[in-house]
Amino acid sequence: MAQPKYRQIASELRDQIVSGILREGDRLPPEPKLQEQYAASRNTVRDATALLLHEGLVYRVPGRGGGMVVRRRATLTFHAHRAEMPAQPVAETDAWRSEVVAQGYEASQDFSLMIRAVSSDLAERLHVEPDSVAVLRRCVRHINGQPSSLQDTYYPMDLAEDVRELLSPKDIPQGTTRLLAERGHEQVAYYDEYVSRMPTPEETNLLGLQPGTPILLHIRTGYTEHRPVRVSFNVLAGDRNQIVTTHGDVRIIAKFRPEEAPE
Amino acid sequence: MAQPKYRQIASELRDQIVSGILREGDRLPPEPKLQEQYAASRNTVRDATALLLHEGLVYRVPGRGGGMVVRRRATLTFHAHRAEMPAQPVAETDAWRSEVVAQGYEASQDFSLMIRAVSSDLAERLHVEPDSVAVLRRCVRHINGQPSSLQDTYYPMDLAEDVRELLSPKDIPQGTTRLLAERGHEQVAYYDEYVSRMPTPEETNLLGLQPGTPILLHIRTGYTEHRPVRVSFNVLAGDRNQIVTTHGDVRIIAKFRPEEAPE
């Protein structure tokens, strides 16, 4: 056997998915049917479908009326440049919500606040001592009631003491970026890191991820003229989100992508 | 059983990895040993280790002297803003190579050239007719002899007829961005999309990916003052790459991240 049997089965099913014979939301044949069709044991069939599962092509639904369902590829576009560019008077939280609504979904967010000792990674980005503490503002973002992304933003403690609102576990109406700017901490530069990796079990729970769903991690460090003032870890479910930014003259882009027009 | 046995086993092994008891490159106990330790059948042990495999924590090496090895987390940082920002006189290919070398690795690239009918996705980004053709320049990038990323760049056919070098299946020494600028097609704006997803089987082969390795996809559309002139699909192996960009005043960032200093 040049190709193991379970890969053969997976290939045929995969072809049916990518070619469109099976469409989003359709169900694969149930396991007993596949055992018949391919004269394979149940474990072999499961090895085959596990491949598709971890490729992110299908998910499994237990119980009668369930089965293996072809995943849909609906993605929310998240504009990382919109809300937070220097001199853009739009609050980032409202910007996120309005983006979601504009794309036809329903949005909600859960805030929480913690005081945390900074890890070495974080200390380096915030340029503070590794043993110091920082304010962590966590925002779990839901789309249509389903968790979609997780944003952890850290502020140095001395900054939070200067801008006390940061210590309140509530949404800041105008957005933290704007608030900081009003108090003389305007961010004028951003350092953005993008990483793709598999989720930790904690992230799997928080975001309700299916197996085979990677994470898009966006780490943004914001700088005033004098120093870094915050670091955001934005953890996005890879199957439901993408990030967009622009560089250069946005007006040119807007001519060809009307949805990018500045508001 | 609140927690299935295979998840229990996976949790204990995972804890040993994330806590550092098992370090990068270390081997997990072999399957027969795990069967003993946990009084489990081989399939159950394999279900457990399959979880770690798909979390990207370990990879499996067949054969004597092999085993399940804790993966290392070495990542190459790719500066998406460096080479291609308007008015930056650095060629992107040389920039990629010098970045790799600066980070202590060895770099090589394979070019190839194709003429392709444009898909609807691509047509939209390039703002051309869906049935027209485009030039595809593919560059497979290797680090230390191992494939690391794959870049497909599409140019509209009429542009390639104006700038004939694009039709040559060879590296363009000064880089295509610079070449285009010299011929009056200077790119002054970029539209960047970031996506995290599992690889297709083709990408798995091309990049030599282990199971549990997601893809970081960076799609960059470049615009002159008049229109989009190219689209690059940059497919990065998630376990070996991250992307960095900056917005705003780079000099401020350079004060705290010396490696970001403009060259």
Add this chain to the structure above:
DNA sequence: CAGTGGTCTAGACCACGCG
């Protein structure tokens, strides 16, 4: 050769949830 993981079989019992 001997030990590693890779593949495959044939069965079993369970949890879930639609009809």
Add this chain to the structure above:
DNA sequence: GCGTGGTCTAGACCACTGG
């Protein structure tokens, strides 16, 4: 109820590769 996937067992043979 009963069909779906979820978990688990016990065994088998194979391919690869270091010692």
